[in-house]
Amino acid sequence: QNLDKPTSTEETIISPSGGKSEASWDSRVAIVGLGGIFPDSPTIPQFWDNILQGRYSITEVPPERWDPLVYYDPDKSIPDKTYSKIGGFITDFQFKSIKFRIPPQMADRMDSVQKWALTAAKEALEDANLPTDGNKRLPVAVIVGNALGGENQRQNDKWVFFNEIRSQLAEAERQNIVPSNERKKLQAYLEKKLLENIPTINEDTLPGELSNIIAGRICNVFNLTGKSMSTDAACASSLAALDTAVKGLLVGDYDIVLTGGADRSMDPSSYVKFCKIGALSARHSCPFDAQADGFVMGEGAGFVVLKRYADAVRDNDRIYAVIRGIGAASDGRGKGITAPNPEGQKQAIHRALESAQIQLADLQYIECHGTSTVIGDATELAVLEELLKNQNIPNRIAIGSVKSQIGHLKSAAAIASIIKTSLALYHKILPPSVNFKDPNPRIDWTTAPFYVNTTPQQWEATDGIVRRAGVSAFGFGGTNYHAILEEPPRDGSGSSPTIKTHSHSQWIPMDSPTVIYSSQSPSDIPESDHCFLFSGQGSQYVKMGQELYDQIPEIRNILNRANSICQDFGEFNMLEIMYGSVDLTSEENQERLTQTQHTQPAIFSLEIALMEYFKTQNIFPTRVAGHSLGEFSALVTAGVLQFEDALKAVIVRGQAMGQSNSNIECTMAAVLGSAEEAQRIVKMVTAGEVCVSNFNSLSQTVISGDLPGILQAIELCKQNNITAKRINVSQAFHSPYVAHAEEKLAKFLKTIEFLPPKIPVYSNVLGDLYPEDPDKIKEILIKQNTSPVRWVKEIKKIYSDGGKNFVEVGPKKALFYFTKDILKSHSDVTVNYTLSPKKPELQHLTEIIGLLTTS
Known part of the structure; x- marks a missing residue:
């Protein structure tokens, strides 16, 4: 769609409501x-x-x-x-x-x-x-x-009409009905009770209510x-x-x-x-x-x-x-x-x-x-x-x-x-x-x-x-x-889930304060250079991937296989949790999926299922990276880990991270500012222990720590005109507070085989490429739980290594926003995503496949 030029359509004749109209499709x-x-x-x-x-x-x-x-x-x-x-x-x-x-x-x-x-x-x-x-x-x-x-107009009018109350109180004083000191106290009391929470009238009042x-x-x-x-x-x-x-x-x-x-x-x-x-x-x-x-x-x-x-x-x-x-x-x-x-x-x-x-x-x-x-x-x-x-x-x-x-x-x-x-x-x-x-x-x-x-x-x-x-x-x-x-026609024009390929000329991000408008077309995508980025925890939602599960056998097979592993090894029904139970309310279904021990295996399994389907379409990444949990999907895609081993590792990781190992209440907060600003705030905290846990983008950094420390950090941000918001989690991920999870994961990882990567795979801990040595990969992965996610450094490294065409693989598109923000000064970059709860799954996935197969 071209927003600069008016479009032309066939001339139509419109009659007033009630007149006979020659309406064509x-x-x-x-x-x-x-x-x-x-x-x-x-x-x-x-x-x-x-x-x-x-x-x-x-x-x-x-x-x-x-x-x-x-x-x-x-x-x-x-x-x-x-x-x-x-x-x-x-x-x-x-x-x-x-x-x-x-x-x-x-x-x-x-x-x-x-x-x-x-x-x-x-x-x-x-x-x-x-x-x-x-x-x-x-x-x-x-x-x-x-x-x-x-409602504001009626509230704001109280300021105007309170003049009548002042006038009548003054008249009552003149008539000796109310003594002067009592009149002043009563007027002050009424002003406080009736007007205290209503902003005074200024130049913004009228446009704010019309x-x-x-x-x-x-x-x-x-x-x-x-x-x-x-x-x-x-x-x-x-x-x-x-x-x-x-x-x-x-x-x-x-x-x-x-x-x-x-x-x-x-x-x-x-x-x-x-x-x-x-x-x-x-x-x-x-x-x-x-x-x-x-x-x-x-x-x-x-x-x-x-x-x-x-x-x-x-x-x-x-x-x-x-x-x-x-x-x-x-x-x-x-x-x-x-x-x-x-x-x-x-x-x-x-x-x-x-x-x-x-x-x-x-x-x-x-x-x-x-x-x-x-x-x-x-x-x-x-x-x-x-x-x-x-x-x-x-x-x-x-x-x-x-x-x-x-x-x-x-x-x-x-x-x-x-x-x-x-x-x-x-x-x-x-x-x-x-x-x-x-x-x-x-x-x-x-x-x-x-x-x-x-x-x-x-x-x-x-x-x-x-x-x-x-x-x-x-x-x-x-x-x-x-x-x-x-409904629109069922012949595939306009909005059919069976449509073969679409190539939108614009990719517009949603819900991000740091979005960038891109007008790149498929021809702008560098040939055969696909960097796949795998989402982490927080991207889950009930019924994620259900349309794909219902209609694509390859995805259904992987998810069924994952569900069997979860039932045998983790003792929970992953598919029922992903797609919801009719016996639970929508809030209860969402709360159950949000639990770390369920969320992580579900996201990982969906990502691998998407990758399996990409293979059937002859789409293969040239390099991979994952954010936190997503790094396990990247390692499977790079051939370092086998699917079943990685899923079991994710189950162990999720269960361990979902369990508190101390009496200290922990949490996290997102700071909408640069890493330097976040680090400066962290140094000012005296009420507890706080550290930077996620260097997500140029304009978002996440901090972890104990509750008193995080609350003080949020207040310090406010005092320094920096927006910060507490994240609804009960653990301080990627900090020393989850060392107990690192120990449990390390014990399990020693039981499975690591292989050299077949394609470049990048590390959150290093912000750089994983080494070729499988034992060193294992050592680094073990440290990931308690180390910060250096996503900014990682994305910049991928770009410097030649990565230009990024695709987020996962339920939502958080990495889509982060990556666009990190590389916003580079005009030769495209960033896309596989799924979003706001788009029909099969239709959008088909569009992405169309883009990737024409690049």
């Missing part, structure tokens, strides 16, 4: 990137996992938000109290302003809705392989749905130069944004657009006002259920990246779903401004179907507005029932509502539904809706042409049948939207 729009922050879901992969797991994310209001003792009363007649104190809240969110190049003092006055929007937008842009470093002006449009701004600034902030941070605007259609705001975005694409206003919605309006005033119209539930969110008694508010932000379908295919983009049509309508005159009008809903759905040139019976799934209100749910289902009357429906249509899990996100509700439905089409899974136990009695479910899907199931489609879905969003005030989504 080439006039449709592709969803090529997803990003989001939702309750219990800081990322899109977690969001999808929570949907499939049926996770219910509704809780009582967190104490740091507002105090129910002040604002809550179960008596619905009290005019200024809320009878509901539940919602779908985002918790534990941390905004790293420096990562977005925003000064901390400015970030203090930014509403959380802007921070969430930036974070979700970043994920979506990177998922679409677009740079987010802001170094280059990109002609990308931004259209954001938002209805209520955020609704339209959400879009402007995204454009400013990521240097996006297309059309920028916000839309307000109440609860349909983000679908209104999508509608606007699609039309702009099709008339050629821009070639790429980031669109979605963001909402944070969960303050007491929102609760109280919604309660006064009887809209909220005090108990639960259960769309379509007889127990539904109101909606539950939620919050979050979600974005999609859109391109014209033809452009997405040309750019070899992954396509989650294709937008075939959007319809919109207003209720007109009805029973009331807040009451649903079936005629308006019917008209919006009809217009969407007309635009897509299909019938409602052609859908297999409908993501309903489904708010869990008695009248609202019944009205929506009655509309669908009427529209489907007299249509030939081969099977009943599955329906659901994401609000059953995360609540009603108001202006961000529709984009959550769009993302959920896009993922359902992409993964070919009909997603579940939760809390449906006792069907709404207003609907005759025995004859209804639809059913509430309550468990994930394969989305079957016979030859000639296209998987299609509808998404509804109906807004306060009578605004109605409906979108038609469908």
Whole structure:
């Protein structure tokens, strides 16, 4: 994709919503990137996992938000109290302003809705392989749905309106109602209680709270130069944004657009006002259920990246779903401004179907507005029932509502539904809706042409049948939207997992503060020079490699063999731990995989399985290196160790490192600074023993030590304006504190055979080549546990030895970032990776194979 030049597509004629459209496939729009922050879901992969797991994310209001003792009363007649104190809240969110190049003092006055929007937008842009470093002006449009701004405005107004309190207190003193000294004490007390935690108003306050600034902030941070605007259609705001975005694409206003919605309006005033119209539930969110008694508010932000379908295919983009049509309508005159009008809903759905040139019976799934209100749910289902009357429906249509899990996100509700439905089409899974136990009695479910899907199931489609879905969003005030989504063609164009080779012209890193934008094409890769880098611990995630296990026999065979060794030698089922148990929650599965004794064998086995598959594609590295644990994979690839011996060594290593050998509590911290800065901080520590354990890149160094020492080091970093973050580990890896693990590993390594390397293999301990002598290799490897990982020196040595084309082999791409940072001054370097949880495994691996076989 060329972001410097506008693309050209066939001319299309776009009619207004409701008019007859001559829509061809080439006039449709592709969803090529997803990003989001939702309750219990800081990322899109977690969001999808929570949907499939049926996770219910509704809780009582967190104490740091507002105090129910002040604002809550179960008596619905009290005019200024809320009878509901539940919602779908985002918790534990941390905004790293420096990562977005925003000064901390400015970030203090930014509403959380802007921070969430930036974070979700970043994920979506990177998922679409677009740079987010802001170094280059990109002609990308931004259209954001938002209805209520955020909560900051109402908080900041307290500073302004407190003047009235001061004035009335002064008047009370003049009227001798309050003595002067008591008035001053009372005023000071109220100022402290009401204003202490609210930043004073300055030049950053107004832009930090305005609704339209959400879009402007995204454009400013990521240097996006297309059309920028916000839309307000109440609860349909983000679908209104999508509608606007699609039309702009099709008339050629821009070639790429980031669109979605963001909402944070969960303050007491929102609760109280919604309660006064009887809209909220005090108990639960259960769309379509007889127990539904109101909606539950939620919050979050979600974005999609859109391109014209033809452009997405040309750019070899992954396509989650294709937008075939959007319809919109207003209720007109009805029973009331807040009451649903079936005629308006019917008209919006009809217009969407007309635009897509299909019938409602052609859908297999409908993501309903489904708010869990008695009248609202019944009205929506009655509309669908009427529209489907007299249509030939081969099977009943599955329906659901994401609000059953995360609540009603108001202006961000529709984009959550769009993302959920896009993922359902992409993964070919009909997603579940939760809390449906006792069907709404207003609907005759025995004859209804639809059913509430309550468990994930394969989305079957016979030859000639296209998987299609509808998404509804109906807004306060009578605004109605409906979108038609469908899967891309199954002939391999755009996003088929059977596609042979793709060669993206850009490789864009994700989630790294030190990313570098590269525009190298496959022809830039030096001929026959592949340096494979093997990932270490920390890159694991549940279901890593599962798609490859299911579809590639060579990978499945290696992993099955590894599992047998783990069961016999380590007494655990590696595959069950890697891919999760249905008897455990997603958190329990992740926690089990994160345990060192499980993590290390799983990562090692997956890396060797990938290498085995590369062999079948005639791809062989010319040199290898591994980070910490990854060095065992490098030694197997270089022929120094046999697979079974190395796996047993990794099992011993993992078990030993997972066991504490003292009563001293240890941990680690990542210092986002140079090695010199980290070493200077370490020398200043007096509260404990701390050392540098990982020289990861030019801008990241990891330190290990006892807890008091690490905590002091983090505080020292803060005092010196250096970002440092404690790592969630209970051991001080690569330090003297894990000497007990070194002893156990040394004992085992003496029992297995080491051979001379067949290709150059590099050492973490040396930051240089391993020697040829197998006994010396063994001695050095034994020291690795307690020695620092000299990754910067190692990568520079590889480069000086002629290594230019690097490929990270492993579940994620941490070494991808480190290597790009270390060699950022060299324009003749390419760095790629084999897997990422954000990309379809088989498709991306096939692309990498295409790159390596053409180099």
